[in-house]
Amino acid sequence: MDVILFLVFAIIAVVSAVNVVVQTHPISSAVSLIGVMGSLAVLYLLLGGEFIAAAQVIVYAGAVMVLFIFVILLLNAGAESKSGRSFMVQLLGVPLLIALLGLLAFFVQRLFPRGVSVHFGGFTGGTAQAVGKALFTTYLLPFEVTSLLILIAILGAIVLARKEID
Amino acid sequence: MNAFIVISIIKAAVVAFVLLTAVAYLQWVERKVIAHIQVRMGPYRVGPHGLLQPLADVIKLITKEDLVPPYVNKPLYLFAPFIAVCMALLAIAVIPFGPTINVAGYSTWMQLTDLNIGVLYILAASSMGVYGIALAGWASNNKYALIGGLRSSAQMISYELPMAIAIASPLLLSNTLSLRELVGTQAGGIWHWNVLRGPFPQIISFIVFLIAAFAETNRVPFDLPEAENELVAGFHVEYSSMKFASFFMAEYLNMVTVSAMATLLFLGGWDPLWPAQYGSNLIPTVIFLIAGLTALYHAANPARKMDKYTFPAFGIVFLILAGIFLLPIVQSWLLPLFWFCAKTGAILFAFIWVRGTLPRFRYDQLMRFAWKFMFPVAMLNLLVTSFLVAWVS
Numbered sequence: 001m002d003v004i005l006f007l008v009f010a011i012i013a014v015v016s017a018v019n020v021v022v023q024t025h026p027i028s029s030a031v032s033l034i035g036v037m038g039s040l041a042v043l044y045l046l047l048g049g050e051f052i053a054a055a056q057v058i059v060y061a062g063a064v065m066v067l068f069i070f071v072i073l074l075l076n077a078g079a080e081s082k083s084g085r086s087f088m089v090q091l092l093g094v095p096l097l098i099a100l101l102g103l104l105a106f107f108v109q110r111l112f113p114r115g116v117s118v119h120f121g122g123f124t125g126g127t128a129q130a131v132g133k134a135l136f137t138t139y140l141l142p143f144e145v146t147s148l149l150i151l152i153a154i155l156g157a158i159v160l161a162r163k164e165i166d
Numbered sequence: 167m168n169a170f171i172v173i174s175i176i177k178a179a180v181v182a183f184v185l186l187t188a189v190a191y192l193q194w195v196e197r198k199v200i201a202h203i204q205v206r207m208g209p210y211r212v213g214p215h216g217l218l219q220p221l222a223d224v225i226k227l228i229t230k231e232d233l234v235p236p237y238v239n240k241p242l243y244l245f246a247p248f249i250a251v252c253m254a255l256l257a258i259a260v261i262p263f264g265p266t267i268n269v270a271g272y273s274t275w276m277q278l279t280d281l282n283i284g285v286l287y288i289l290a291a292s293s294m295g296v297y298g299i300a301l302a303g304w305a306s307n308n309k310y311a312l313i314g315g316l317r318s319s320a321q322m323i324s325y326e327l328p329m330a331i332a333i334a335s336p337l338l339l340s341n342t343l344s345l346r347e348l349v350g351t352q353a354g355g356i357w358h359w360n361v362l363r364g365p366f367p368q369i370i371s372f373i374v375f376l377i378a379a380f381a382e383t384n385r386v387p388f389d390l391p392e393a394e395n396e397l398v399a400g401f402h403v404e405y406s407s408m409k410f411a412s413f414f415m416a417e418y419l420n421m422v423t424v425s426a427m428a429t430l431l432f433l434g435g436w437d438p439l440w441p442a443q444y445g446s447n448l449i450p451t452v453i454f455l456i457a458g459l460t461a462l463y464h465a466a467n468p469a470r471k472m473d474k475y476t477f478p479a480f481g482i483v484f485l486i487l488a489g490i491f492l493l494p495i496v497q498s499w500l501l502p503l504f505w506f507c508a509k510t511g512a513i514l515f516a517f518i519w520v521r522g523t524l525p526r527f528r529y530d531q532l533m534r535f536a537w538k539f540m541f542p543v544a545m546l547n548l549l550v551t552s553f554l555v556a557w558v559s
Contacts, residue, residue, distance in 0.1 A: 027239075027242070027301075027304055028242075031242065031301070034297065050281075050282070050283050051283060051286070054283045054286035054287060054289075054290055055286075057290035057293070057294065058286065058289055058290045058293055061290075061293075061294060062289075062290060062293030062294055062296075062326075063293065063323060063326070066293070066296055066297070066300070066319050066322065066323055067323060069297070069300050069301075069304075069319060070300070070316065070319045070320055070323070072304075073300065073303070073304055073312060073315060073316045073319070074316060076312075127282060127283075128282070128283060128286070128343050
């Protein structure tokens with residue numbers, strides 16, 4: 001059952017991810033990106049990371065992508081026109097892609113040897129309590145440093161926006 | 167395992183049927199209440215007191231011509247109402263209506279399923295619901311619809327923040343994310359409900375949550391996405407027939423979900439006002455007894471022509487209902503259901519009441535209110551609550 005669900009949502013994720021690049025209209029790309037985020041949430045859920053799955057939907061699919069769509073609607077962005085592919089892209093595109101996928105497959109094979117398979121229900125440390133405890137004990141310093149980094153980014157955004165208005 | 171699947175399917179069917187009927191009649195209640203606020207009669211023609219009006223509306227909406235304008239973005243135009251209704255229905259799946267019931271030897275919860283991240287699940291479903299409106303506005307290829315979608319997405323992002331922070335404070339008191347356990351921690355009378363519970367009563371976050379809920383469901387006074395005098399009808403201006411009805415249904419379903427959430431988070435879910443050993447079991451009986459006796463009194467002194475026939479009938483129905491609430495067999499599940507429906511219904515009535523009372527906000531007022539008032543208040547409330555919870559424990 002979980003293998004079927006994994007395959008279905010993995011395929012949806014990959015197809016939507018390809019669609020993000022292929023579509024010419026920004027809205028269609030954004031909607032495909034929501035598909036990627038949603039199927040990733042299901043994959044997290046299958047791995048036992050229920051809190052991460054909910055956070056993925058609320059933050060990425062729910063907030064970040066709404067903001068993306070809001071900006072696209074606000075600027076009323078039209079479809080982009082496809083420029084012709086250059087000679088180098090036509091010549092090297094497919095071989096390079098195959099080489100990259102081959103390298104990735106090789107490293108995954110070497111890093112994660114056979115026999116260590118993940119199965120549904122095997123991991124139980126993904127509850128909200130477990131994540132909260134980990135964030136506030138083991139990973140307290142990285143967590144606080146990251147929050148500080150985000151705060152600085154927000155302040156920077158406000159300063160830059162102020163300059164535009166004045 | 168088999169019995170589990172059968173029970174789940176039956177429960178899902180019952181919840182879906184009851185919910186959709188309730189949504190149809192919620193609209194009738196809304197029209198009636200607004201009418202009486204404005205000293206009118208409201209729907210009166212179809213059935214007694216317009217009681218069959220929802221049925222007539224459904225038939226009208228189904229049989230209307232389903233028009234797809236030629237200039238729309240077809241895939242997204244068709245997808246938008248679907249996603250709006252889907253996300254609204256999804257959220258209902260984790261809402262508990264009462265404790266366990268026994269049917270033919272099987273014991274089951276009055277809830278479709280309980281997640282230990284139930285609160286987050288509802289937040290996720292409601293945050294996905296905005297795509298229905300935003301995409302409908304864009305795909306319609308119409309400037310009014312586009313502005314409606316734009317306003318809606320901006321409003322949703324802004325009000326989701328105070329709403330989520332307002333939800334966090336009662337969760338600190340209850341210390342769980344499961345909606346079923348959330349009600350369990352509030353058992354034992356009104357002074358144990360999160361809205362009045364120590365160390366810090368959550369009255370402020372209850373009010374912030376309700377205001378944000380009005381904005382999240384696009385209701386008056388925050389119904390800018392469909393402001394008639396500026397945008398014709400806003401995001402659904404190009405939709406007709408059942409596609410229009412889907413948006414309508416989604417709005418009312420969201421209202422029910424949000425009211426149920428307020429009941430579960432702040433008002434103790436299906437717990438009675440005070441514990442059963444002090445006689446709270448008799449409250450529904452007393453209410454229906456008073457209603458029945460009043461009806462019978464008016465039947466004895468008829469003011470209008472038909473009162474001789476209608477009032478005795480209603481009086482007897484109310485007295486029978488009062489008797490049913492006394493039967494020990496049904497009391498175990500009927501009483502929790504009564505309390506849950508009473509609390510949710512009271513909040514839904516507040517939704518309608520506000521619609522009949524307040525004018526619409528201006529857009530800049532809406533944004534200023536969210537960011538400069540609601541957000542700091544919710545944040546301060548969360549801060550005080552967490553300090554007090556940490557100090558007490």
